[in-house]
Amino acid sequence: MSDPDSVAVVGGGIVGSAAAHRLAREGVDTVLFDRRDDGRATDAGAGIVAPATSSRTDSAAWFALAREAAAHYPDLVADLEADGVTDHGYDxxxxxxxxxxxxxxxxxxxxxxxxxxxxxxxxxxxxxxxxxxxxxxxxxxxxxxxxxxxxxxxxxQGRVDGRTFASALRSAGERHGLSVEHADVTDIALESRPGGTDDTTVAGVVVEGERRAFDAVVIAGGAWSGTFADALGVAIPVxxxxxxxxxxxxxxxxxxxxxxxxxxxxxxxxxxxxxxxxxxxxxxxxxxxxxxxxxxxxxxxxxxxxxxxxxxxxxxxxxxxxxxxVSRDGLPVLGAAPDVEGAYLATGHGPTGLTLGPYSGALVADLVRGVDPEADLSAFDPERFR
Incomplete structure (x- = not known):
């Protein structure tokens, strides 16, 4: 998809908040649906941003992403402060x-x-x-x-209060037109693509029984992301x-x-x-x-x-x-959902969500807009679970 007019982001943790913030800053009409689940990882995490000390040596792709994610924090903090949001919880x-x-x-x-x-x-x-x-x-x-x-x-190194930082991202996003709704997205509305293919495209989301039209959707529901596996016809093993x-x-x-x-x-x-x-x-x-x-x-x-x-x-x-x-293979799930145009996943970060989340959310937001992300996300593609 390229340059959607409207995007729904499902999940108000640090990943979803980062994706919504990036989309809003780029001028996309964005609604963040935040159900505020009890037990959301973002709200509990202590927030160590120090990938260089990580013992995770089995994935060079993870370490490369984490290194860039840590470097992303100061730039993102500068953006927040430029928007007048100084209580961000990062130091x-x-x-x-x-x-x-x-x-x-x-x-x-x-x-x-x-x-x-x-x-x-x-x-x-x-x-x-x-x-x-x-x-x-x-x-x-x-x-x-x-x-x-x-x-x-x-x-x-860095420390971040996830709850405060996610709130700061939402506040800054609202200054760029982001809408935040505390509501439950229960389904994804799909339509068949023209031309007789078996693939489908996102037509919107169902919010507490009401269908709302959107061109694209980002599933950033943390541990609850698998709720939408059947709706999208994809595996979300989280x-x-x-x-x-x-x-x-x-x-x-x-x-x-x-x-x-x-x-x-x-x-x-x-x-x-x-x-x-x-x-x-x-x-x-x-x-x-x-x-x-x-x-x-x-x-x-x-x-x-x-x-x-x-x-x-x-x-x-x-x-x-x-x-x-936590995903099946321990790596984040980042990218377009197979066979569903306009659907994107940003989840599966496990115990490293506060390190990776702001950067992951921004990269997936770029994908939604048709912009090639600055990092290689091939190791995290949802296609790997087909």
Missing amino acids: SCDLLSVAVDPDEVEAFEAAKRRTQRRSETDGTPSPDTFEEISVERARELFPPLSDAERAMVYRD EPQRGQIVHLAVDADTADWPIVSPFRHKYMVSWPGGRVAVGATREDDTGFAPRATVAGLHDVYGEALRVADGLADAEPVETRVGLRP
Whole structure:
């Protein structure tokens, strides 16, 4: 499709909000339908934007996209601020990679080698932005840190409050004509293409029983995206993965504390105002149940005290639970739906939605407009699930 007059974006998380923002800025008549599902991953995520430290080595395509996605954030923030939206929840910060126990040292050394290799081959991260430091120096940067074996610091990484950033994208989009409706899209209206082919084209969406005409639709419904598989006649193999996150209040100035990333799939993200987010569980086969559990919270609190025993007196002030949209192969699903002109998918980011989401949404918005995206999306094409 090229230059549609009107587009419906289904899903108000960070991906859908980014796609709607991009479309509106480019002058497309766009409506974002935001059902505000309880358990939306965007609203729960702690938001680490640091692809250079990722252990995901099985997909060069993922890493290339993540590298560009991280670089996209400052430009997007500048656009938001130029539109007068300054409360966006994004900031640069340092990241500490720590091996707390001896059994983590091997993984620490592998991560160090991987970072050095990426720096040499890809130029990311820059050689002057990471180094191994003493544990004593690491504790100066993050005072609650437990005794540890090794520590690396990565400078100029990013943290983002997903809930705030998605809201900022919608607010900025509205200044360019975006309409946001808190309503439930229940179906996609299709029509047969002329010429006797079996393919169909988007004619609109059904919103709470009412058919609304649109030239194109972007499905960015996160873990709920598979709802539209039958309507579009395509496979959308995305399932919810539950993540539980605890926010702690501490009596300290936490604004400059770094992200802390140990080696047992947990993290700590500090925010101004004496708040530290600790997470997150990765629970499969839980269905659409965005609730905290005793087992999940035990897991999170136990890791918090193992890595940062100085948090023992912190006050739990909030628990967030999100359902990550995890695709069958662990990669995002980005691109045109097969055999349905005007239908596009932007989902399946799993635990990396806050890193990739703003960039993914913008790239799919470009596809909708008939503009070749600046990144190679072939590895993420929905066609791969046919």
